[in-house]
Amino acid sequence: xxxxLAPAFDGRSAVFAGADVCGExxxxxxxxxxxxxxxxxxxxxxxxxxxxxxxxxxxxxxxxTLITESRWRLVAKELVLAMLAPRHQSVAPLPRAFRNPLHVxxxxxxxxxxxxxxxxxxxxxxxxxxxxxxxxxxx
Numbered sequence: 001x002x003x004x005l006a007p008a009f010d011g012r013s014a015v016f017a018g019a020d021v022c023g024e025x026x027x028x029x030x031x032x033x034x035x036x037x038x039x040x041x042x043x044x045x046x047x048x049x050x051x052x053x054x055x056x057x058x059x060x061x062x063x064x065t066l067i068t069e070s071r072w073r074l075v076a077k078e079l080v081l082a083m084l085a086p087r088h089q090s091v092a093p094l095p096r097a098f099r100n101p102l103h104v105x106x107x108x109x110x111x112x113x114x115x116x117x118x119x120x121x122x123x124x125x126x127x128x129x130x131x132x133x134x135x136x137x138x139x
Contacts, residue, residue: 013038013074015090016081022048025084025101038077041065045104059108071127072118076111083107 013019019038022029028049029035036043043062045051051060062080067073082091084107086098102110126132 013078015088016078019081021081021084024081024088027084027104038081041073048104051104055105059105062108062111064111066115067118067122069118069122072121075129076114076118079114080107080111083110 016024016038021027021036021038021040021043022045023035027045029047030049033047034044036045041064043064045060045062046057048060064073064077067076082088083098083102084104086092086101091097
């Protein structure tokens, strides 16, 4: 069995390039608040209107820089935005996509797990999720 090579990585999302994260997720911000863009490595939801007051500022900031490999950082951003905006035109048709948006708190918890997982992949020099099911032949 042969494994297909991963496509060349240019660092940009084919789906969410240039996206306004809060706009795509339907999160409301005051008019003067900074809006996180998809390409930002830190998405700050501090000023999102309607989040529970007990939600600490640290939970309202999604820090993707904790993922060391830029390839996996992009995958994490795409996955988190897909969870926040499952009705996006590129996400909705996927057969196993979430149908209801996840709350910021849930997405932050998922991001924490993604950080651990993608850094683990990076430590093993994994460049494609397709490699996860491939085991080396016993010699």
